[in-house]
Structures are given as structure tokens and as C-alpha cells.
Amino acid sequence: MxxxxxxxxxxxxxxxxxxxxxxxxxxxxxxxxxxxxxxxxxxxxxxxxxxxxxxxxxxxxxxxxxxxxxxxxxxxxxxxxxxxxxxxxRGLTGSMTEFVVYQVLDEWRRGPELRAAQREARWLETMPRRAEDCHVGLLGLGTLGTDIAVKLAGLGFSMRGWSRSPKEAGMGVASFAGAESLPAFLKDLDILICLLPLTAETENILDAKLFAHLRDGTVLINVGRGAQLNDADLLAALSSGRLRRAVLDVFREEPLPEAHPFWNHPQITLTPHVAAIxxxxxxxxxxxxxxxxxxxxxxxxxxxxxxxxx
Known part of the structure; x- marks a missing residue:
């Protein structure tokens, strides 16, 4: 053997x-x-x-x-x-939760704005926003997604999760299930996180049709799979203001080609598939x-x- x-x-x-x-x-x-x-x-x-x-x-x-x-x-x-x-x-779950919680906190405490102000030597006093005023939606309530949802809810964020079949993520997390509930899940989100597995149903799920259900200025965090994101639709959504910013850890082609427009886009933060290893x-x-x-x-x-x- x-x-x-x-x-x-x-x-x-x-x-x-x-x-x-x-x-x-x-x-x-x-x-x-x-x-x-x-x-x-x-x-x-x-x-x-x-x-x-x-x-x-x-x-x-x-x-x-x-x-x-x-x-x-x-x-x-x-x-x-x-x-x-x-x-x-347990190491994979812990790493993914750390990464996503960090990105959510960084966004909600205006980390990108503060770093931009520092580069410009500009004193920017920002009023901290309350976590309960931030509506965070998580696509995918498996082992990783559930841990993230519970941790963010514990910090006070208004959490909701979506999955293909009904699941209970825990106290403080509103649960949505099935394609028919997706528009209601997406409504009025401040931050959308994708942690879905890649299947025939989830390939290209992050596209113009889905983005149309979001309110202007939503932030996208994709730590699922690169093939779930329609790259052209993301760029269009950032240009129109439907999405204000995107944090991407996964891509259709890895390593990301040097000529890819994501590299130098001012509204995109890239990490090289290191959210959880x-x-x-x-x-x-x-x-x-x-x-x-x-x-x-x-x-x-x-x-x-x-x-x-x-």
C-alpha cells in the first residue's frame, strides 16, 4: 500500500x-x-x-x-x-476569516482613503462609522463562509448570507437561499463578499446582472474563484459607480498577466491568491x-x- x-x-x-x-x-x-x-x-x-x-x-x-x-x-x-x-x-478557515475580516474593517474604517491622504501629505480627519450601520452580504455559507459571517456579526456588522440551499449560519446572521432570493439578499448592501465554490451555476455569477441589484457604491470582495467574476462587467461597474471598489484575491488566469487592466486600476486592490493557504x-x-x-x-x-x- x-x-x-x-x-x-x-x-x-x-x-x-x-x-x-x-x-x-x-x-x-x-x-x-x-x-x-x-x-x-x-x-x-x-x-x-x-x-x-x-x-x-x-x-x-x-x-x-x-x-x-x-x-x-x-x-x-x-x-x-x-x-x-x-x-x-482549521488553519485554512482561520486564515480566510482573518483576511476577510481585515478587508471589511479596512474598508469600513476608511483605510484606503487614509492611505491616499498620507501619500498626499493631507490631514484627513474621518468620523468612525458604526459597524451596525454596515450591511455585509456573504455569498457562500459553507465552513469558511459561516465562520466569517459569525465573526463579523460578533463585531456588530449587519450580516446576511446566501447559499443555494437553506443554511443557518448562527446568531445575528440573516440567511437567504435559492436563486429567487438573490435580489433581496443583494439589496442595500455596503459590502458583498463572494466565497462560493466554482460550479456550472456559479461560473460568471459576479456579472452585470447581479451588479444591477446592488446600490451604487457597493464594495466587492472576491475570495471565491476567479472564474466567478466577469472581468469586463466588473470594470464597467467600477466605471459607472455601481461598484466603488473591489478587493480581488482570485483570478481567471494565475499569475495575473502583466498587461491585465486590474493591475493599475485605482479602484481595485489585488492580492495573489494568498487569502488562505x-x-x-x-x-x-x-x-x-x-x-x-x-x-x-x-x-x-x-x-x-x-x-x-x-
Whole structure:
């Protein structure tokens, strides 16, 4: 029995060291030097599709080190019927919550305006705004979204969350569900956060049609997936004033091409897909548990519903 690490080589050491610290006897192999394909029982993948996984005839499970698995589900050679698990670890959740809460607080306490004033040597006295006067909407109420919604509600922000099916995020968070409720969810928001998984239904969801339901001056924070945003529609919404500012951590093409208009746009803040990165030290426990579950035929932790795409 062996584990094949089929993700990026520069990540291999941290993951394999963490796994072997928990279980020194593990037989871990590396793509493309896997030896006998029939000896591979469990494959670990990262943010890119590794190749044809159907060549492993006894594969029992596939584990992603990323929270999103859309790239894997769309790849050629994905073996039919082999369970897939995505990564939902405490380090990832904490990092994402820190990033989004920071961006919301920075916006509401006028951080961009104050930094611009400093660059101009201009003394700008601003009146702090109350958190309860800020209406924040969060698209996506999974593990990450729920933690963010609860934390922001705890700081006093007026929170609402939207998901495809009904979910309860917790005290202080109004819940919306289904396509028919989307306009009501979007109405009168100050800040819109996208943390949806990428599926056929959510691709290009951040477009002119959605922006039309927002009031002028809304701020967009996208930490979901780059393909959920229509780039041209975002630029048009910023130009018209429908959106006042956008914070983007994910993009259709990564790294973002040097000639892309987002780089130098005065109303866009970019970060290079660093809002939340899985840490081997906190994710290795779940991977080892899933390996053990796969070997005994039990359901995986955070197992993907292939029909839904997450």
C-alpha cells in the first residue's frame, strides 16, 4: 500500500514531512515516479490537475490539499467512482476569516482613503462609522463562509448570507437561499463578499446582472474563484459607480498577466491568491485520517459531492 503525492514539487517536502511525523511507516511516492501503478492506493493532489489518474487500478481515494476541487473534477482521466475529499482544515478557515475580516474593517474604517491622504501629505480627519450601520452580504455559507459571517456579526456588522440551499449560519446572521432570493439578499448592501465554490451555476455569477441589484457604491470582495467574476462587467461597474471598489484575491488566469487592466486600476486592490493557504501542519491530520478511512472502506472527511461540484 502506498500514497502518491501528485501535487506541486515545491510543496512536497512540507506535506510528506508532516505526514511522516504522524506515521513514520508510510510509503509515500512522488509523481511521476510511482513505480507499479497497482501499488498506489491513495493520491494527494494540489491546485493543478496532475494527469491521468485512471491508470491506477486499485486507487481507493483522492485527497485535495485545496478547498476547491473544480480543477480536478474537470480534468481528463479522473477515475469513475473513486471518492474525492477536499481540504477543510482549521488553519485554512482561520486564515480566510482573518483576511476577510481585515478587508471589511479596512474598508469600513476608511483605510484606503487614509492611505491616499498620507501619500498626499493631507490631514484627513474621518468620523468612525458604526459597524451596525454596515450591511455585509456573504455569498457562500459553507465552513469558511459561516465562520466569517459569525465573526463579523460578533463585531456588530449587519450580516446576511446566501447559499443555494437553506443554511443557518448562527446568531445575528440573516440567511437567504435559492436563486429567487438573490435580489433581496443583494439589496442595500455596503459590502458583498463572494466565497462560493466554482460550479456550472456559479461560473460568471459576479456579472452585470447581479451588479444591477446592488446600490451604487457597493464594495466587492472576491475570495471565491476567479472564474466567478466577469472581468469586463466588473470594470464597467467600477466605471459607472455601481461598484466603488473591489478587493480581488482570485483570478481567471494565475499569475495575473502583466498587461491585465486590474493591475493599475485605482479602484481595485489585488492580492495573489494568498487569502488562505492550507498549512501542512494543520492539514496532515485530516489527510492521514482519510487515508485510514479509505483503506477500511469508510466515508472520507469532507467528501466531495461530484454532482454539486464541492
Amino acid at each position: 502506498s500514497i502518491l503525492y501528485a501535487a506541486e514539487a515545491d510543496e512536497a517536502a512540507q506535506w510528506t514531512d508532516s505526514l511522516r511525523a504522524l506515521e513514520p511507516t508510510l510509503d509515500i511516492r512522488f509523481w511521476p515516479d510511482w513505480g507499479d501503478p497497482a501499488a498506489v492506493d491513495f493520491v494527494i493532489v494540489g491546485g493543478r490537475s496532475p494527469g491521468d489518474l485512471s491508470i491506477f487500478p486499485k486507487l481507493r481515494a483522492i485527497q485535495s490539499t485545496w478547498a476547491g476541487v473544480n480543477h480536478l473534477l474537470r480534468s481528463a482521466g479522473l477515475p469513475h467512482g473513486v471518492p474525492i475529499a477536499r481540504m477543510v482544515d 492550507t498549512r501542512a501542519g494543520t492539514g496532515a491530520d485530516d489527510i492521514l485520517e482519510n487515508y485510514r478511512r479509505a483503506m477500511t472502506g469508510r466515508p472520507l472527511l469532507n467528501q466531495v459531492d461530484v454532482r454539486k461540484g464541492y
